[in-house]
Amino acid sequence: MKHNSVSAVINLVEPWEKLEPLTIARPVGTLPFGGRYRLLDFPLSSIANAGIQNVMIASPRSGRSVSDHIRSGNDWNLDTIRGGLFNFPYNDLSLIAPEKKDTLLHHYYDNAILFLKRSNSEYTVVMGTRNICNIDLKALLRYHKERDNRVTTVYKSVDASEVKPTNTVLQLTENGMATSVVQASKTFPSSEGKLAKDLNIYLMSTVDLVDILNEANQRGDLISLERLMKRAVIQHNANAFEYTGFYANIHDIPSYYKASMSILKEDNFRALFYSQRQIYTKVKNEIPTFFAKSSQVKGSLCGTGGYIEGKIDNSVIFRNVFINRDSLIQDSVIMQGTRIGVGTTIENAVIDKNVVIGPNLELKGTPDEPLVIGKGKRIFRQTEVTNE
Amino acid sequence: MTEKNEMLAIILAGGQGTRLGKLTKSTAKPAIPFGGRYRIIDFTLSNCANSGIDTVGVVTQYQPLELNAHIGNGSSWGLDDQNGGVTVLQPFSSSEGEKFFEGTAHAIYQNIEYIDQQNPEYLLVLSGDHIYKMDYGAMLEYHKAKKASLTVGVIPVSMEEAKRFGMMNTDETDRIIEFEEKPEHPKSDKASMGIYIFNWATLRNYLTTSFTTNNSLEDFGKNVIPMYLANNESTYAYAFDGYWRDVGTIHSLWQANMEFLSPHNSLNIGDHNWRINSKAQVLPPMFLTSTSNVNNSMIVDSCYVAGEVDHSILSQRVSVGTGSRIVDSMIMPGATIGKNVVIDHALVGEEAVIGDGAEVKGTEKDIAVVGYG
Numbered sequence A: 001m002k003h004n005s006v007s008a009v010i011n012l013v014e015p016w017e018k019l020e021p022l023t024i025a026r027p028v029g030t031l032p033f034g035g036r037y038r039l040l041d042f043p044l045s046s047i048a049n050a051g052i053q054n055v056m057i058a059s060p061r062s063g064r065s066v067s068d069h070i071r072s073g074n075d076w077n078l079d080t081i082r083g084g085l086f087n088f089p090y091n092d093l094s095l096i097a098p099e100k101k102d103t104l105l106h107h108y109y110d111n112a113i114l115f116l117k118r119s120n121s122e123y124t125v126v127m128g129t130r131n132i133c134n135i136d137l138k139a140l141l142r143y144h145k146e147r148d149n150r151v152t153t154v155y156k157s158v159d160a161s162e163v164k165p166t167n168t169v170l171q172l173t174e175n176g177m178a179t180s181v182v183q184a185s186k187t188f189p190s191s192e193g194k195l196a197k198d199l200n201i202y203l204m205s206t207v208d209l210v211d212i213l214n215e216a217n218q219r220g221d222l223i224s225l226e227r228l229m230k231r232a233v234i235q236h237n238a239n240a241f242e243y244t245g246f247y248a249n250i251h252d253i254p255s256y257y258k259a260s261m262s263i264l265k266e267d268n269f270r271a272l273f274y275s276q277r278q279i280y281t282k283v284k285n286e287i288p289t290f291f292a293k294s295s296q297v298k299g300s301l302c303g304t305g306g307y308i309e310g311k312i313d314n315s316v317i318f319r320n321v322f323i324n325r326d327s328l329i330q331d332s333v334i335m336q337g338t339r340i341g342v343g344t345t346i347e348n349a350v351i352d353k354n355v356v357i358g359p360n361l362e363l364k365g366t367p368d369e370p371l372v373i374g375k376g377k378r379i380f381r382q383t384e385v386t387n388e
Numbered sequence B: 001m002t003e004k005n006e007m008l009a010i011i012l013a014g015g016q017g018t019r020l021g022k023l024t025k026s027t028a029k030p031a032i033p034f035g036g037r038y039r040i041i042d043f044t045l046s047n048c049a050n051s052g053i054d055t056v057g058v059v060t061q062y063q064p065l066e067l068n069a070h071i072g073n074g075s076s077w078g079l080d081d082q083n084g085g086v087t088v089l090q091p092f093s094s095s096e097g098e099k100f101f102e103g104t105a106h107a108i109y110q111n112i113e114y115i116d117q118q119n120p121e122y123l124l125v126l127s128g129d130h131i132y133k134m135d136y137g138a139m140l141e142y143h144k145a146k147k148a149s150l151t152v153g154v155i156p157v158s159m160e161e162a163k164r165f166g167m168m169n170t171d172e173t174d175r176i177i178e179f180e181e182k183p184e185h186p187k188s189d190k191a192s193m194g195i196y197i198f199n200w201a202t203l204r205n206y207l208t209t210s211f212t213t214n215n216s217l218e219d220f221g222k223n224v225i226p227m228y229l230a231n232n233e234s235t236y237a238y239a240f241d242g243y244w245r246d247v248g249t250i251h252s253l254w255q256a257n258m259e260f261l262s263p264h265n266s267l268n269i270g271d272h273n274w275r276i277n278s279k280a281q282v283l284p285p286m287f288l289t290s291t292s293n294v295n296n297s298m299i300v301d302s303c304y305v306a307g308e309v310d311h312s313i314l315s316q317r318v319s320v321g322t323g324s325r326i327v328d329s330m331i332m333p334g335a336t337i338g339k340n341v342v343i344d345h346a347l348v349g350e351e352a353v354i355g356d357g358a359e360v361k362g363t364e365k366d367i368a369v370v371g372y373g
Helices: A041-049 A064-070 A098-104 A110-119 A137-145 A206-219 A225-236 A253-262 A266-273 B018-024 B041-050 B065-071 B104-110 B112-118 B136-145 B200-212 B220-230 B250-261
Strands: A006-011 A054-058 A084-088 A123-127 A151-159 A168-172 A177-183 A194-205 A238-242 A289-291 A296-298 A300-302 A311-313 A328-330 A345-347 A349-351 A362-364 A371-373 B005-012 B055-059 B085-089 B120-127 B130-132 B150-156 B166-170 B176-181 B190-199 B235-239 B244-246 B286-288 B293-295 B297-299 B308-310 B325-327 B342-344 B346-348 B359-361 B368-370
Touching: A006 A041, A006 A110, A006 A225, A041 A123, A041 A137, A054 A110, A064 A084, A084 A110, A110 A206, A123 A137, A123 A206, A137 A151, A137 A194, A137 A238, A151 A168, A151 A177, A151 A225, A168 A194, A177 A225, A177 A238, A194 A206, A194 A225, A194 A238, A206 A225, A225 A238, A253 A349, A296 A300, A300 A311, A345 A349, A349 A362, A362 A371, B005 B041, B005 B104, B005 B112, B005 B136, B018 B250, B018 B368, B041 B055, B041 B065, B041 B120, B041 B130, B055 B112, B065 B085, B104 B112, B104 B120, B104 B200, B104 B220, B112 B120, B112 B200, B120 B136, B120 B200, B130 B190, B136 B150, B136 B190, B136 B235, B150 B220, B166 B235, B176 B220, B176 B235, B190 B200, B190 B220, B190 B235, B200 B220, B220 B235, B244 B250, B250 B297, B250 B346, B293 B297, B297 B308, B342 B346, B346 B359, B359 B368
Parallel strands: A006 A054, A006 A123, A054 A084, A151 A238, A296 A311, A311 A328, A328 A345, A345 A362, A349 A371, B005 B055, B005 B120, B055 B085, B150 B235, B293 B308, B308 B325, B325 B342, B342 B359, B346 B368
Antiparallel strands: A123 A194, A151 A194, A168 A177, A289 B297, A300 B286, B120 B190, B130 B244, B150 B190, B166 B176, B166 B190
16 A cells, blocks of 8 residues: 555544443543543554554544543554644534534535645545444455445444444445445344444545535535535445454443443454454553452453452453452443442442442442443442432 | 763663573563563663653663664653653774673773763763662762762662672761672671762773773773772762662562562552653453452453462463463563463563473472573
């Protein structure tokens, strides 16, 4: 691949309401996942592994957590004299006051157009972050070049039973072309009971993408990039590339919880993290995790910098977590910097970053409705345990 | 020549460390893994960065590839400063011949061009094979306050241990009046840590004179300090009383790793005010399977544990198969330990592969060693 022949746009404007309280202060893209990653790391790693060095990130709000995570982009080989990483804030139209929207009319897509024109790239891939996958973008590009349609999009073939009526899927023709992206309730599974779950990845020539954005500006569109891409699929029909690796879609708390639990299965863990394509993230210098004499850890992932005295079973423990003696963490996700008190039991729960849970408490959810404790909470009484 | 760099640090990392046997067959001693995610030189490099020293030369000679790869551009320690940074100094050929070196002082002399380029007022000479946290800035303040020509870092040792060290006998102002190498009857408890601050101009003079005439100043301990004392240069001892370990032997390396395991170790590795950094690597989190049983141990990223680990350290990318038992041992990065293996009182080298059912057993007195894979 010629240097800089492909650029990438990561669109962080994604539905976040159903992931509250985890998404109160962060976009879906910086949601922690898998013991040491953020969702954004998966598309960024696919980009890095394909040698792409021109990347635009569209953040919904200020992008503070995004900038804090990606810094110069060095951890994804994006700190380069050629191209680099461009983070554009405030792209979430729903957060812009009606009277301010007039000023955006005919200009909402200007930043993206400028980025794409300056990239001098031939092709551009547009991705979101809520579909966790480890995709080979070079293979996607080859697939695109071998076919005639102007747009190529990506799907994973999944059992219809795993798809919610509100999830979006591709409508495929018999010869494997995508004619539209629709809600699952508006289509029918194949004879094998499969649906083509769309991965929200779109590849096209940079010139075509600039045309799409220019036309949207001229029309005075104020719709998200994602909707523009879906429209392009309907308008042009698209080549549909089938992705076959590890996949999880994060759209609400139960799906986030289920995806977290699924990587505790060893074959899933290896498929996602030990393929030929590494997953990169912000590097941190943590000390080793210490497992005390009383600790008992089974079937779990742990980050570094932790101090473990209690029992942990089938759980994802992030970095710098402190688990006191006589406690039990069962089927749960404990994020970075959280402390769990002596004798406390946590089951089917998602505990966000820097939470302090006092001693001798019980925090229990169910697999279908996990208990969630928001970032930075301090809980010292049983009455303070409420599902947010 | 640019503006004067107040203090330049030179880390002597050229030693082979023959007493570490199999572990240093293909790597230099300072590159040996320590404590799960560090290499020995990380302590000295981090001390430099934490002390506000932004220019560091690392003198290498023996098997330098691993050390070079580890140090890179120094960014992992924040030493990729615009105006300084870390430079790996390799022996090279010049019109005066090849710049390999014999002793510690000779190593400085062979790199005199680099030091002149930095133009420092003071030269801090360090060795890359000790485990400790130390503020060299405080030592420099002391050096200036004493108006010293040379300050030697010293650590209190027992009379028994003193017989293995270079001992400094001082007067009541801490001025060094006598130096004894491995004395039979020690007169003080102040052992040299191999840490020196020199006024560079003075040292430069001595070294240049020596190596253009009789080559008498090969080694700091054996030659330079006695010469300074004989010439009445003001030479002071700077007392350090924190955790400090020389890990030059198999037993001391194992011992320091076991001490590192203790949550009460006075090295206090978790102190965020004096972080020890290492080359940053992105690896997946550790995976402990349903058959694992881990107690009293330290484990890091990308380890896979299906067996029992008791009072041991596993470094990055180590895997331990089902039915295996690791006790009182330190396993270096990338080692693969099969099923039903017993490892007891051992140091297992990088990338070593230990087949199913094998036994590696040492004792507290005689630590077993498995070399590099």
